[in-house]
Amino acid sequence: MTAQRFLPLRDLDFEPMSWDVYANVIIGGLLTGLVYGLMALGLSVIFGVVRVVNFAHGEMMMVAMYLAVLGCGTWGVDPLWLMLPLAALMFVLGYALQSLLVHPFMTRPDHAQFMLLVAVGMILTNGALILFGPDARSIQVDYALDSFELGPLLIDKVRLYAAVAALAVAAALFGFFRLSATGKAIRACADNYRGALVVGLDVRRLFALTFGCGTACVGAAGAMLVLLGDVTPSVGPAYTLLAFVIVIVGGLGSMAGALVAGVLIGVSEALAGLILVPSMKSMVSFGLLILVLLFRPQGLLGRSA
C-alpha cells in the first residue's frame, strides 16, 4: 500500500521565507483586490437599488475583457485608456438589459429573476465561445514586468495603475450617488420604492441607470483585469462567484464594504497561493463565503438586518 497523501502539502525542508516575500505578496493581493472590489461594487450597487441579483455579472466581465483585448489588438492602445469607452459601452448594455429584459421581472419571484440572468449568462458565454473560440487571450503591455522599488518592496506597475484607476472609478461612483440629483433620486428609490413612485420619480429609468452604473464598473474593471490575467469564454462563472463572495463578505448593498472586502479577498487569495498551492486559493474565498453566510449573513461590515 502506498502512502496516501490527501493534500499536496509543502515539503517541510524548505527555507523559511523572509518577511519581504510575504509583504510583496500582500501588496500584490491588495492592489488586485481593489480591482476585484470595483467589479463587486457593480454587483452591490445593482442589488442595493434594483434588488436584482445579477447572476450574469462575471459573464459581463468576460465580455468587457474581450472588448478590451479586441480594442487593444485593433488600435494598439493601452487597455487602461480603453477604460472609459468600455465603461460607457457596458453602461449602455446594462441600461438596455435592465429596461428591456429585467424590468418586467421586478414583480416576479426571485428565482425567475435569477434564472433570467443565468440564461443571459449562458448566452453571453457561448456567444463568446462561437465568436472567439476557446483559446485564452491576453494583452502584453511594454511595462508588464516593470515595478517600482520601495526599499525591499517591489510594486508591480500594472497592478498599481489598475488599482489607482479602480479607486478613481469607485470615487466617481460614490460622488455620483452622494452629490448629484440623479444619484440622490436613485438612493430614494432604494430606500423607499413606493415613496419614490408617489413623489413622481421615473423608477424604471432610474433602475436602468443604476444597472448601467453597475455594468459600467464591470466595463472599467474588465479593462484593468486583462492586464492581470487571461480571458476565455468560460471565465464568467468564476468572476460571478468572486463578485458574490466579495459582496457578501462586505455586506450586500454596501458600497464601501465591497471595496474593503475586495481587498480582503485579494490579500487572502494571494497569501493562500503562497502558503498552500495557487490552484487552491479560490477554496479560501469559498470557505470564507460559507462562514460569512452562516455566521454573519449581513456581511462583515453590513448593518444587521
Added chain:
Amino acid sequence: MSRSAPALPGRVRVGLILALALLLAAPWVAGPYLLSVLVLALYYAYVGQAWNVMMGFAGQLSLGHALYVGLGAYVSATLYLHAGIGPWAGAPIAALVSAGAGAVIGFLAFRFGIGGVYFALLTIAFAEFTRIGFEHIDWLGGAGGLFLPVVARGQLDIVDLRGGPRLFYYVLLALTAAALWLCSRLKHSRIGYYWLAIREDPDAARALGIDLFRYRVLAAAISAGMTSIGGTVIAFYYNSLTPADSFGSAKSIEIILGPLVGGLGTLAGPILGAFVLTGLGEALRALLDATGHQVPGATQLFYGLVLLLVIKYLPNGIWPGLARRLGLG
C-alpha cells in the same frame, strides 16, 4: 398516500402505453447515436426530477446540485476501485452520503435562517469548495479524475454495471420511472402538502404548526440522495469522472434546465423538459454537422435562449399548458 391519482381519460392512457412500449423498444430500434441521446435525455429527466423535489415541491432553490452528482460518482467509483464494492451496493451508500451532505447543508442554512439568494449562493459555494478540494486529493486522481475499467465491446457484466449503452438506457429508464413513482407518492402525501404550504407561504405554514426546518431539511436530503444515484450511473456510463465534470457549476445549471423548461413543481415537467431540450439541442447539433459547421457552444447558446424565452413567456413551463390541452388539467 391520502388519495390516488385521478383516473386518466382513455386516449391519454392509450398514449401512455404506446409511449412506454416505444421507450422499452427504443434501444433495439435506435442507432448508436440516437441511443446516446436518449441515455442523456433520461439522465437529465432523472436528476431533474430529483432537483424538482427540493425546488419545485419545497421551494428551496439549489444551484449546486452538481455536488450530489459528484458525490454519487466519486463515492461509488472509489468503493468500486479501492474496495471492490460494486455499484449496486455502492450507489445506495453514495446516496446515503449525499443525503447526509444535503441534510447538513440544509441544517446549517435553515438553522441560521438563510433563504432566497443567500441559500442559492451557499449551495454554489459548497459545490465549488468541494470541486476544488477534490482536484487536490491525489488519492482520487486529482484534477485528472478517475477511470473505471472498461469491459470488452458487447460484453455485459450486470453485477458491476459494466456494459454498453443499452444497459445504461434500461437502468436510467427504470430509475426515471421509479423517481416518477416516488415523486407522485411524495407529492400527494402529507409531506408533499406540507412542502406545498411551505413553498407557497412559509409564514402561514408555520402558523399552521408545520415544522419548517424539519421538512426543508427532509426535502434537501431526499433530493440529494436521489441526485446522487444519477451521478453514480452516469459515471459508470462514461467510465471516467473528473472534479470539473462532476462538481462543476455548469453541471448544476444543466440539471435545472429540464424542470424549469418542462414545468417547476409538476410531475411530468422535468421529464418532458429534459426530452424536449436534449432532443432539440441534439437536432440542432446534427443539423449544424450536416451542413458542415462545427460550432462548439451552439447547443448551450440554444439552451440559454430557450430558458430565456420560457422564463419570459411560459413562467410555469410547457407542461401545464400541454396538460390542459390533453384534458389532464
